[in-house]
Structures are given as C-alpha cells and as structure tokens.
C-alpha cells in the first residue's frame with residue numbers, strides 16, 4: 338500500500354531546538370495541550386474561543402476525550418521585533434499594515450537584507466543548477482531575467498534550493514547533464530517520486546447551537562483563526578483503526594452570524610436576517626501515504642513563459658486516503674452529536690483529488706541510504722555535497738499537520754550544519 342523507509346536519525350530533540358527558534362522569531366499564538374503528537378511550542382497567548390467553540394471544545398473532551406484547541410497561528414498577540422500585535426481587522430489576505438502576521442517579505446528577507454550580507458536579485462527565475470563536473474560541485478545557478486528574458490548566471494560556494502518542493506525538483510530535473518542524465522543529484526532514481534499532499538476537507542461536519550444566541554455586530558473584532566481538532570486515531574494507548582493507517586485532524590470554527598437564509602422581503606427579511614444563527618463546523622485534513630507511483634517528471638513538449646520545461650504531475654489518492662475521508666465524516670458527526678448540535682450536516686468526498694491541500698512535499702526524500710533517497714538528514718544531496726534543498730521536498734511522510742513549521746525547523750538545522758561544515762573547510 339505504501340512505502341515507508343527507515344530513514345532518518347533526526348532526533349526529535351534536535352528538531353525541537355529549530356522549532357523553538359522558529360516559533361520565537363515568527364511569533365505563534367496557541368494553547369499548550371500536552372499532546373505528544375501535537376507538541377507544544379513557545380506560544381504567545383492564544384486568540385480566544387467563541388462561545389460556540391468553547392462549548393464544542395468542552396463537550397468533545399468530556400464525551401469523546403478528543404482535543405479541540407484554539408488554532409495555532411502565526412499572527413501576533415504580543416509585539417515582537419518591531420511588529421505590532423494583531424488588531425483583529427480581518428482581511429489578512431489583503432496584507433497586514435502592522436506586520437502582525439508572519440510574512441517573509443517583512444521578516445526573514447528584511448532581516449537578511451539588514452545584515453548587509455545579502456544580495457537580492459529580483460525577477461530571477463532559476464532554470465538550472467550549474468555544475469563543475471571536475472570537482473562534482475555545484476558552482477551556481479542559471480536564471481532567466483523575468484523582465485528582459487535574458488539568461489544570466491550567479492555563482493556561490495554552495496547552492497541552496499528553496500523554491501517550494503515541486504519547483505526545487507523541477508530545477509534539479511531540468512539540470513540533468515551527461516553525468517546525471519536523469520536529473521541532478523539523482524543517482525538513486527528517486528528524485529520526483531513519493532509526492533504527497535494533504536487530503537483537504539475530504540470529510541466535514543457542521544451543526545447549529547441554537548442555545549447560544551449573540552447580539553450581532555457587523556464591526557466586531559475579526560479573529561484571523563479558528564479551532565483545530567488534534568488527531569485522535571492510531572495513537573499509542575488508543576485501539577488501532579481497522580480501516581486505515583495513520584490519521585487526520587480538523588480545522589474549523591464556530592460563531593454567530595446573520596441569518597443569510599432568511600426568507601421574505603422588506604421588513605420581514607430584515608428581521609429574519611437579524612435573527613442570529615450560531616453554527617460550528619469542521620473540515621478534515623488527512624495524512625497522505627508516500628507511494629512511488631505518485632511522481633513528477635519534466636514534460637519535454639511544454640515550456641513556461643520563460644522557456645523552462647514544466648512539470649508533469651502524476652498523482653492519485655489511494656485506498657488508505659479514501660478510508661480516511663469516510664472516517665472524517667463519521668467522526669465529525671460524532672463530535673457534533675457530543676456537542677449537542679442540531680440540524681447536523683456532513684459530507685465525505687471519497688474521490689477528493691490531490692492538489693487541493695496545497696501542501697505538496699516529498700519529491701526529493703531524505704534518507705540514510707543514498708541508493709533509496711536523494712538527500713541526507715541535513716537536506717544535503719547525497720551525490721553533491723555543496724547542494725542543499727531546504728523546503729518540503731525532503732519529507733518522507735506528511736503527518737496530518739500543516740508543514741511549514743517543520744520545513745522552517747529543518748531549514749534552521751540544515752543551515753547550522755552547512756555553516757559548521759564551511760567553517761571546517763568541508764564545503
């Protein structure tokens with residue numbers, strides 16, 4: 338069904354150091370819950386729960402023993418590093434004038450520029466990694482200037498790709514040469530395989546909590562996060578599911594809102610609209626197992642606007658993912674019933690297609706065995722020691738949680754390794 342590997346000797350404790358460093362820098366609001374499978378971090382105070390969410394959290398814990406927690410979110414509740422705490426205005430997707438949510442443009446990139454050690458080359462679309470085949474070392478990258486469309490080169494002592502999993506692997510596959518005919522750093526033949534993405538809202542449930550009326554206010558504070566239901570299947574001390582391996586969590590929220598389904602016209606409609614509806618809803622995010630036959634390759638017949646060959650993606654969800662989707666709906670309904678919700682609605686999408694999770698990882702997997710993996714535990718290519726891939730491409734499994742904190746923690750760990758190796762003269 339799937340192909341797990343005995344892959345890494347990354348100690349959790351060594352990753353925890355990177356996670357803590359990242360969380361302190363990013364600023365993550367959350368609530369410590371003491372769950373080993375959803376480790377607590379160094380959190381800022383969480384953003385609070387609505388009445389509906391509080392009732393849902395308490396009832397689910399009491400009746401099912403499962404944990405509903407305020408979503409852990411990269412939005413500040415305390416100012417740090419010149420960034421203000423969130424003022425709950427709402428539309429984060431339009432940009433945050435107070436820099437309260439985490440965004441590389443005004444955090445990592447700005448801080449790196451401030452060191453004076455970074456040369457920022459805008460509009461550079463990397464095409465290939467350049468190699469010195471006499472020494473088997475990466476010597477830089479070839480990029481296309483997005484404005485002039487001219488090819489240009491830039492050189493360095495080491496090359497770190499961090500273009501997002503699929504794009505970093507596209508660059509490696511497009512960098513094939515006489516010595517690496519199947520893609521750079523691909524002597525194993527594994528590059529491009531084991532693509533994973535989360536099962537996005539495969540199963541969902543929602544219900545009404547009519548005993549929690551609220552006075553509605555169109556100008557009230559708008560919290561940029563909701564709730565998270567921690568995984569509760571296939572954990573130590575819990576009976577194993579007979580239907581699937583691994584597990585899933587849920588994202589959701591609960592609130593009172595205008596009754597947009599009100600009927601009638603004129604005054605009757607306005608009165609109906611102001612009759613508040615209180616609902617709670619959750620959607621499942623599930624783990625996808627790694628499979629060899631989920632892979633990407635270069636499409637030799639199609640290039641992008643810069644003339645760079647594009648990726649052709651081959652991916653399906655399998656038997657395990659479909660079983661998870663059905664369970665998401667059933668457990669969602671069970672939680673709504675535990676919360677005493679009325680008018681429960683639920684759905685499952687057994688043929689949910691991959692790609693909606695927008696958490697693509699795993700196409701240049703890490704591992705101890707250079708014959709079965711592309712990168713070592715420091716995301717350093719087995720084949721080329723001054724070439725690193727610091728994004729989700731190295732993942733060998735997805736877990737069910739969102740990937741970015743782990744990507745960043747691994748990156749910190751890999752950069753420490755790179756700096757030490759450079760100081761020792763090994764790179």
Ligand SMILES: Cc1cc2nc3c(=O)[nH]c(=O)nc-3n(C[C@H](O)[C@H](O)[C@H](O)COP(=O)(O)OP(=O)(O)OC[C@H]3O[C@@H](n4cnc5c(N)ncnc54)[C@H](O)[C@@H]3O)c2cc1C
Pocket residue numbers: 461462463464499500501502504695696727728729739740741742744
């Ligand atoms: C709508 C949305 C919501 C998400 N929500 C969450 C969430 O709640 N929690 C979570 O953990 N994750 C979330 N993710 C996933 C998260 O965004 C990714 O895991 C994360 O951004 C990956 O980081 P990265 O550095 O690998 O890639 P990116 O953040 O994509 O950075 C890659 C950078 O490389 C540049 N680049 C790409 N190709 C090239 C090239 N050829 N040459 C030069 N530069 C290039 C890009 O412009 C970009 O700046 C979400 C993603 C989306 C799309």
Ligand code: SF4
Pocket residue numbers: 412413422423424425426427428429430432433434435436437438559560561
């Ligand atoms: S709600 Fe979003 S945009 Fe508004 S202050 Fe908070 S983080 Fe910024």
